[in-house]
Amino acid sequence: MDNAVKKELQVNACKVRMGIIEGVYNAKSGHPGGSLSVADTLTYLYFNKMNIDPSEPKAADRDRLVLSKGHTAPALYSVLANRGYFAADELKNLRHVGSFLQGHPDMKHIPGVDMSTGSLGQGISAACGMALSGKIAGKDYKVYAVLGDGEIEEGQVWEAAMFAAHYKLDNLRAIVDNNGLQIDGRITEVMSPMPITDKFEAFGWHVITVDAHDFDAIDAAFTEADSVKGKPVAIIQHSVKGKGVSFMEDQVGWHGTAPNKEQYDQAMAELNAQLAGLEG
């Protein structure tokens, strides 16, 4: 990847992380950990990869993204705001009564949200439907479904995995954000979904593993995905929950907890320092 492009992505990802902290802090609730772990990938997709236009969020031929791990809405909202779908100031109203920024993605009221999600395991099925509909229409748009590694404990995910392979949905990419933690603890201790790679392969998917915080690797993975024909593609990304905020990294306690004022200040100071480093 071109260094200037990569730097721009890193800058945007840092701003996206600030938006996540801003939103969750002002909401006094929400899910910062899994939002931060998926921030780089969502930034890459919306700023570099997807065929989208913020001024036409419902364009028929656009690429689509379903945040199947809907609780990490702060990441999606922050990306959408930074990409120009709506004003970044709105992030402060996350989860407030009357705000269009619902706790989980709401396609009816949030520009840029392609599917309402939140109940784990359901988004990937909807993504399959979008991909199938695209195939029927002979359109070449792509559909991205973003899942959590805890989420794939849901049986519906594997019903969808079967469906996508059966109908050869090579316009579908499922991204599994493998940060290793779910609410009750390490995924390997709560209910291990491992080995994730082997499972998707056994279901007939092309599987790519990637470092979720390396834009060169992310770009290579999604480029490889585009060359796959006749199979859906699973991108298993090894990520760090809470990535970018030192005291949140790999801490299960930050799955669904909002920072207090002191923690907010520290998180923003760290992210500002990162941003200054990138822009300096």
Added chain:
Amino acid sequence: MADVVKKATRESYGEALAELSTEFEDFVVLDADLAAATKTGVFKKACPERFFDCGIAEANMMGVAAGIASTGRRVFASSFAMFAAGRAFEVVRNSIGYPHLNVNIGATHAGISVGEDGATHQCCEDIALMRTIPGMTIINPADHVEAKAAVRAALELDGPVYMRFGRLAVPIINDEKTYRFEVGKGVTLRDGKDITVIATGLMVNEAVNAAAVLAEEGIDVRVINIHTIKPLDRELVIKAARETGLIVTAEEHSVIGGLGSAVAEAVTEECPVPVIKIGVKDVFGQSGPAAELLKLYGLSAENIADTVRKALKKGK
């Protein structure tokens, strides 16, 4: 009544899908390994490229339907009522209902008339479940003519629709040439002043038959067919409450949460009169021929007539 023509509404569903396929070229049909039973197989034969089997995975099927609908394409998703409304309930609520997507659910084998398969497959809770989802339209047709009209109406309606079809062949009571179906509008099949029987699905014909018997006894029964359980035709129901002062409801569904509950909720709010509910009385079904089960569980013209006589004796 030897010349009565009967047809199961699931047959009407399959026929309607196939017939509408040329007029509406975009819609697709999903099924969950039950195409031969739900009769979506008729559509599959006519338009194989627009039929997609989802296998025995109803939750995923409903999600796939939501995704298809989100792209602007109309879609029907079919299974038995037990699995469409029961097993997949939460997907229907969150992936279809919440975003108010144009998914038409064709749920067949509803009610106790499934027969021999027994309690696990006799879904008497689906209307109750679907009623709780905001924006969900629920249509429970009484016969072949109404069922076919409902399928067309669902295609033309904005938002999700739950259509309830039966396995058992039931008499065709409407005339295809003259019948006008309107979503949300009940049909008064017989005017009357003493009492109103409000029925839905296969109980409509039973109600008509009961009213004919009661007429010979000098009891003047109004019969209303409520094919659309949600949104309920409150105006017609309240008018009946006001004018006849006594209501009996009849449905092949649990007495909890179905037509009877919907009618009682409306009546208690606007014009309180007694509402006596005929339906499956909070019990599971059992195996047996459909006709025997319907009698056993009180889903018959005889039971409607008895209930009306008792209700009138008890008074308004």
